[in-house]
Amino acid sequence: xxxxxxxxxxxxxxxxxxxxxxxxxxxxxxxxxxxxxxxxxxxxxxxxxxxxxxxxxxxxxxxxxxxxxxxxxxxxxxxxxxxxxxxxxxxxxxxxxxxxxxxxxxxxxxxxxxxxxxxxxxxxxxxxxxxxxxxxxxxxxxxxxxxxxxxxxxxxxxxxxxxxxxxxxxxxxxxxxxxxxxxxxxxxxxxxxxxxxxxxxxxxxxxxxxxxxxxxx
Numbered sequence: 001x002x003x004x005x006x007x008x009x010x011x012x013x014x015x016x017x018x019x020x021x022x023x024x025x026x027x028x029x030x031x032x033x034x035x036x037x038x039x040x041x042x043x044x045x046x047x048x049x050x051x052x053x054x055x056x057x058x059x060x061x062x063x064x065x066x067x068x069x070x071x072x073x074x075x076x077x078x079x080x081x082x083x084x085x086x087x088x089x090x091x092x093x094x095x096x097x098x099x100x101x102x103x104x105x106x107x108x109x110x111x112x113x114x115x116x117x118x119x120x121x122x123x124x125x126x127x128x129x130x131x132x133x134x135x136x137x138x139x140x141x142x143x144x145x146x147x148x149x150x151x152x153x154x155x156x157x158x159x160x161x162x163x164x165x166x167x168x169x170x171x172x173x174x175x176x177x178x179x180x181x182x183x184x185x186x187x188x189x190x191x192x193x194x195x196x197x198x199x200x201x202x203x204x205x206x207x208x209x210x211x212x213x214x215x216x217x
């Protein structure tokens with residue numbers, strides 16, 4: 001069973017997150033806090049599998065908690081926040097966050113998002129994807145298209161990639177394609193490997209650059 005540390009200063013949101021995590025059969029809440037400093041202590045003491053963290057804490061920056069989780073190793077960080085601007089998004093991801101969810105997307109489904117991260121995925125609210133795509137467009141990194149090489153994706157992997165680009169989560173893709181959640185996870189891991197990426201947004205960006213998918217602006 002995977003352990004989850006929740007650091008969220010809004011008591012109502014924290015209680016909803018705690019209940020949503022607790023009712024998932026494969027997850028348990030090891031500790032919770034509404035403060036940065038206490039969250040730091042709990043992070044070191046419990047070394048959870050997953051950190052759920054808000055960025056705007058009353059006594060500090062949630063980014064520091066993500067940095068600490070990254071430094072401790074083997075801890076996945078998922079941001080749950082109201083901050084959806086590019087600056088906050090990129091700071092969190094650069095610090096090591098694997099997922100970035102806006103509070104208005106519904107915290108009741110957080111259990112599925114946590115399992116997605118633990119299975120190698122990167123849950124990101126659709127509204128956040130545009131910021132990431134714009135950031136990657138401005139990046140000067142060399143992509144496979146500059147080498148004239150296209151990844152050999154299967155038809156089903158391409159189907160999954162297209163649904164990823166539309167913002168569907170693992171469960172929605174599984175239902176649409178009539179396959180299991182774990183099969184979706186396997187396809188996505190293979191897509192990531194073939195595209196040489198490690199997140200949903202990078203996969204969508206690379207696929208668009210290679211002409212594998214087309215995103216309507």
